[in-house]
Amino acid sequence: MSTSSRGIVLERHVAVVGGGLVGILAVLYFAKRGWTVSLFELREDLRIQENKRNISHKSINLALSARGLSALKNTTTGLDEKVLESVIPMKGRLIHAGEGKLKSQPYGVFGECIYSVEREMLLELLLNTAATFTNVKMYFQHQLKWCDFDIGKLEFENKKTGNQVEYSADLIIGADGAFSTVRTQLMRVVRMDYSQEYIPHAYCELTIPPIVNNKGDDDFAMDPNHLHIWPLHSFMMIALPNRNKSFTCTLFMPFENFEAIKTEDDLMEFFKKYFSDSIPLIGEERLKEEYFRNPKGSLVSIKCKPYHYKDRAIIIGDAAHCMVPFYGQGMNCGFQDVEVLDGIFEEFNISAVRSDDKLASALEEYTKRRHPDATSICDLAMYNYIEMRSSVVDPWYLLRRRVEGTLYWLFPRYVIPLYTMVSFSTMRYSEAMQRWKLQGFWLNMIGMSLLPIGAVASLWIGYRQFRRV
Template identity: 45%
Template sequence: MLREKTKNKSVLVVGAGLVGTLEACFMAKRGYQVHLYEYRPDIRTLEHVPGRSINLAMSLRGRTGLKAIGVEDKVIRDHGIPMYGRMIHNTDGSTRPIPYNKDGKCIYSVGRRFVNEVLLTKAEEYPNLNIHFTHKLTTCRLDKGEATFVNTVSGEQVTRRADLVIGCDGAYSNVRKSMMRQPFFNYTQNYIPHGYMELCIPPTPEGGFAMPANYLHIWPRGQFMMIALPNQDCSWTVTLFMPFPAFEGLSTPELLLSYFKTHYPDAIPLIGREKLIKDFFANEALPMIYVKCSPYHVGSTGLLMGDAAHAMVPFYGQGMNCGMEDCVVLDELLDQYKDDFATVLPAYSAKRNPDAEAIVDLALYNYIEMRDLVNSRAFLLRRKFDDLLSTIMPKYWLPLYTMVTFTRTPYHKCISRKKWQDRVVKHILSVVGMAGVAAGVFLAKSDPLHVLSCSHLSQLPALLSRTWVAATSLSITRK
């Protein structure tokens, strides 16, 4: 019956990256006639794919989208490398692991290109889905469901109309530019003052991993950091993050080596002295941008998804996961409202925008955590405390990272629950502090010769018990 409702409707998707191709598959699966347009050639035919290549950290939200179209097993089984936590590298060369989750759950390091190729191959299986490579969007009238493209090879121009145009064309979206002419469309973009550069740790001479493979490795250094994610060929994609002036200051091989000897001494033999120099000066530091806008739709004929709607910095590993979850959320709303675009699109904007803006903010916060807080004793103690409470009260207490990465709890609810947890912790510390003062007064007023007597000590457990009850009572009364 659903097929009858959708087979005569058409959907045009702009951008055949991860989110665009996944969304095209979702819509084709529902029975729509789908046209997917991409500016680049088919990446499966290219030796090198232009654009960013920061590895993907696949978690539950992204996996849910892949599972819905039947490719999760191929991506995870054939390509994913499990990462069970962060491996922290200290300046003295020592390392220490910080597990992501007390239950041993993991995220997966996967290559962006591989996932994109799997999705494109899956898209070709749908007879009602047509892919048009080397087509550049020139004009777009979302209120009319109309878009014009030029074939960058032949120069031919084509205009296509559809019941729905979906912009999945990235952080610098041309579809979004056309929405900026619509009244009441809000848009902001910001560059952070830090850039990134990709380097590489090669496999060992024996062809293995040069570091423990099942971790995201981090060299946190306060105002800057370096990370490394494992690749399937046993190499590591290394990403250096720091302020642009710091990049500019490393203008000679001598300065570069001196910098690494000071901050990342153990990385020099891993990368290789000559390779480090060669790769660093062959590349350039690239900017990072985050985007917020609303609403995501125009009437019943236009929609933004993925980075086009909510580009974010890469520090929570949720950019791709959030974009793929966009596809799941839209599919759920199409089920709920029986494919009525006039109802679905406003509902999607209302539901998804608070979550998208929340994860954009969380991604910025996590940069501070990764480069600085992971070395803080208070941060590590709070992690242990969160794990303890989640063991005692699993229905009421989950650490923020667990909620974001291993559940589909809406992002904005993850933040509100984290704020509530912070209030609970503050109250617990206050009550425990008062209990400590009370215990001190109790002991001070006791006869020193009888402090250790059972009659006096028997009062302390009751005091501590009342303290715990007062503290934990807060945990079952969430606002």
Template identity: 40%
Template sequence: MPTVIIAGAGLVGALNACFFAQRGWNVQVYEYRKDIRTMAHVQGRSINLALSQRGKSALEAVGLREYIVNQGVPMYARLVHNKDGKTYSRQPYGRPGEHIVSINRRHLNEVMITQAEKCPNVKFFFEHKVKNVDVDKGSITVQSLAKVSRIPRPGQSPPRTEDTTEQTIQGDLIIACDGAYSAVRRSLMTFPRFNYSQEYIEHGYVELNILPKSDEFALEENVFHLWPRGHFTLIALANKDKTFTVTIFAPFAEFEKHMSNTTDVLNFFRENFPDAYELLGRDHIADTFSRVKPQPLISLKCAPHHFGDNILLMGDAAHAMVPFYGQGMNCGFEDCLVYSDILNQYPMDIPRSLKEYSRVRVKDAHTINDLAMYNYEELRDLVNHTSYKLRKKFDMWLNRIMPETWIPLYSMVTFSRIPYSKVVENRRWQDKIVSRFNKIICTSTVVGVIAVASFAAYRQKIPPFNKF
């Protein structure tokens, strides 16, 4: 059977291992970190994940959907908290029953690694750093990070570190799932006709936690809690252990100006998120901001996603995005499913399958990157605008009447597998219809006003009716 080399044992790498294990391929996964299942604390981003239809479909293909969904907390709506800390509004995500699932990143990763390892043809190599890739040879260079004893055995010379820790590995297929700062992608930067762009947005984030209250959820658990405040926002997602992961997103300038010391950050939270402030607690807020610096957010695009005859980029290595549409993981999981379907079409032709993957996936990846950037504006501000609320109600009303014809933007992204690029095309068509409808309404209103005014003027010219 063919051998697939996977760089990275994160979410997308581990899921890919499950897909190829099902095919019976020999699978080798090289991961920079230690085995997270043995670690007390895993460094890195832990923003809770929102599992939606695209991710569920990929998990279903490897038999993990039901288990994973049951490990999460369903969310049926946004709960928008007003600044007074007492009132809020509810905005359902879709039709009754449609929901996303708040899931713990680490647990999901651990489950998929364990699932893949059940197959004897899968091998994970932790503490192995992928350094680069050779397109011509179709190989990667990997360095073992495990400590090597330099004490010579009797009658032997001390081992040469470079000989014992670094090796070149070849496979029939190499898939880079090694994240936004991918070593594989970095080594391809000089490859002819490889287009690449990245952007650090002017906003960062800090994570906090709300603990259970009397051993129960301190907030309503089956909603996405949102505190939109114009140019910054706070969100909270429930966890299975009855805690909430809370994240504040704000411009770095805002962090520096209003959250750089304990007094300022406490005043900032008390003023802007009074209800969340009470649940978080002043000590937790103060301690978190004294230890943690705001983390950056990157948006990354590249094209193509394949190189040579056997190298492919997936997940954040190909399309890292800001987290505001909850599609980073879902898009990465769908990458695995899309390529699996393409391999079914070309089972004996890896080069052709890679070209086809780039052809169908690059445009969609670029599209969801742009949508994720747009959705931040929605989360931090637009959800409070009357025009936004009216459009959402209008979309839901038409969706009830024509469920197959008129699907709201959020529903297309979150509750379907309509290609992202097609989602945007459909939305443009909807916007044209709405624009024409608005023109008709405006024209009718103007005509009505003119008619009423004309009739009133006419009545003023008619002499009063006199009785005989």
């Protein structure tokens, strides 16, 4: 244990860069472990009312599932329960198949569900919880510019005053999102493998407002307990419910399609052709206003390795692995990063005071353990990019889903649908990926061996009917 010359125990100091969902959860875990924690966030404090309208986030609501809930549960007591009080359960997909046809596809055979949660509400709750710890300090409007990991120095620009300010820390955590400055700084000192891929699709958010029901109250315009999908192969729209009875729709399509819509007439023609049942729900005027006003966000998948540097720094969340949003796992995976890191600290007995423990080995172990999982979910998210806009209406895909679901119901230990492993369990993503591939192999083998039996059986039935005539 390290003490100062006056015999005072020297607490370890961690600087968390990035006050998004993952960064603030990391603050809670480190505060609970007894570290001195400083959070540095580029934006203003969103808990201050007038800042709310200035803060633009990536998506208004998110799908929260088992991994995210587990990480929330294992930090501050009751945090998961508080979150669950403000979410809307979604038990399956509701496919808008054109001409008003709706098809429900439950997510799980045992009634499992994912939850629609508002990003702002979750951020606010996490920030308020962090503020209850006396060992946490939060600095807003601080943009990291540069850091020297070996001496634990960080340089920020205070956006309010324009001044450059320096801080120091024993450990630096980069939770500063897809375009992470901590990651860029790490690349100077670490031989980091790095890849990124932009997909051709962009996204734009639209709103389905509440309707007034016959009691005169606000009500949902569609079933709130589903994630709604309008799958159109090369593009799609989804909608998630909000607590104020509205839905946030996200339209995903290639940039060139967005660019081709130049006028209100182009827009209405496009929506009438592809999403006609959504027009009365959104409302023509709102659709025109929001479509042309709201930003068109790009979608990128980022992989890198390693995530750490000696006992000095680590990156988590989107800073380490950014994925396309089609599995609804970006935040869930980032939350699980924090839980996994905490578990490794526990295993390696990492202390909250400066000591000769094995912090460097713990961080190395984190990269070793987490990298295959982060890579797997980035790949699965890319796979779901096709599944959601196309496969959900493909009869073969639906047949495999049904077969897998039935087998899971009969033999839950041996066959587990991919969606269940990813969204309703905390199983390692890499294990889920391997099991899914193996299950696919055996299902195909069984299917292929049943084909000749089926052919012989049909011939036999045909022959018997022919003899009877």
